[in-house]
Amino acid sequence: MNLAWKEMKKNKVRFLILGSIVFLVSFLTFIISGLANGLSQDNAALIKDLSDGQFYMSEDAEETYNLSRIDVDTQEELLEKEEQATALSIQLGFLNDGDNKQQSVAFVTSAGSENFPQVGNGEVILDRSLEEKGIKVGDTLTNNQFSGEFIVKGFVDQEKFSHAPVAFIHTENYQEMYRVEEMQLVFIPNGETTESVSGLQAFTKDEFLHTIPSFNAEQLSLNMIVWFLVVISGMLFGIFFYMMNVQKIGLYGILKAIGYKTSSLFKMMWTQMIFITLLALGISIALSQVFNQIAPDGMPFSLPVGTTLQLSIVFLVIGFIGSTLSGIQIKKVNPLQAIQQGEM
Template identity: 75%
Template structure:
């Protein structure tokens, strides 16, 4: 450890360059991961806030929930057998406020359930983002497909769907607006063993998220960027330590000749890697967490502590693997041959 620290002090610039690169790559990774999580929450908070369970939609809908219609007799049977189950529907639409300003929302209605907001006819409960836009309790809203008016009764947190705020409405109002009598989905929470229902296809929460248009493509693209950056950081470690090790072949030969074990040389390299990585990660974590306060208003950004810890562990593992692979040449160093070559 003492040797590792002395070398870092002797070659400050070299190690600062590596630390700067690791800092920038990890900072970019944290920010993109935060954006991916933020967009995921903005796209599907309605589903992600639900407990684990099973969604059911009509098989003929071919995994397109807004084409699904659940037969009322099947719905009644399931709801009578499973008291915690709920039938629901989701449709994108618009609301007009008192100033005739149009707002895009996701209308959601459900049978009576603790999992969703239950509202009376003519009432509406909105995601809190609309309150931040100026709407308030008691406001009157209209819809071109609805003959009556909606009175805002309250706001709820973290209820978004397909990047639109959710608007909970009564089932009868929903049926009038969309000219349907059937619901689109059935959700059964906590269903560990898959319940087979004839004519219906089941989805876990994660599987159902992938039926949301653009969700899987959006998340796949961002997560691919994150993991590319992680791989790049591993390659940087491998290349950096490989070049350093090549330059120190003679030194390693002398150290081996005086009895220093190969394992000790590896520990020295690991200590240097750990020192650089911990400092770089500490700085990038501090800046990425503060990004919440400096990000433009309305930007979906959510970097949780769990995600930060997971990515940090991955960076440490990648750094360890990269440094270890580059150090394989240390094991092959023959003291006499290395001394004769001299230190480059």
């Protein structure tokens, strides 16, 4: 332990460079992870905030929710069998406000549900982000596909779908607008079994999220960047300690000659790795959490503490693996040969 500290004090610049690189890589990883979580929430909060359960859509829709049409009789059978079941439909569209300005929304209608707000005929409940655009309770909104008008009855928090604020409307109004009688989906909360229903395909909540094209492509790209950065950090540790070990072959030979065990030399290297990583992670965690608090309202950014801790553990594990692999040469050091090669 003391030897590890003495070496770090002697070679401050080397270890400062490594710590700075780990800080920059981890900070960038936390920021991208926060953007991924924020975009995920902005893209599918309507679905993500539901309890775990089973989604059903028609098999011939080929896992495309807006092409799904569930037979009315099948829907009624499921709703009668499962007391908490919900039939719902989702469709992107727009509403015209009092200034005849179009507001993009995701229209959602549901039947027999406590999972979504229930609205009356001619009423609409909106995501609160539209309140920030000047829409108020009691305002009258229109849609070119709807013969009547919508009266704003209230707002709900964090209800987004496909990056659009959700507009909950009555089933009859939805059917008039989109000229359909059938609903697209049936959701059964807390359903742990994938009961087979003729003509329908079952999905868990996570599986259904990945049928949303924008969600799947977005999350796959961002998560790939996050893990690519994690791998880079492991490679940096491996390269750094490998170069350090090459330069210290003579020192290791002397230490082995005076009685130091290989395990002690590994412990010295691990101590340095853990200290540098914890220090760099501590600074990047603090800055990323500050950014999480001050991020602009329009930026979809969310970095929960749990996600930060998980990534930190991954960084420590990757750092341990990288430094350990680079230290395999320590075990092969022959004291006499190392001393004859020269010095440190």
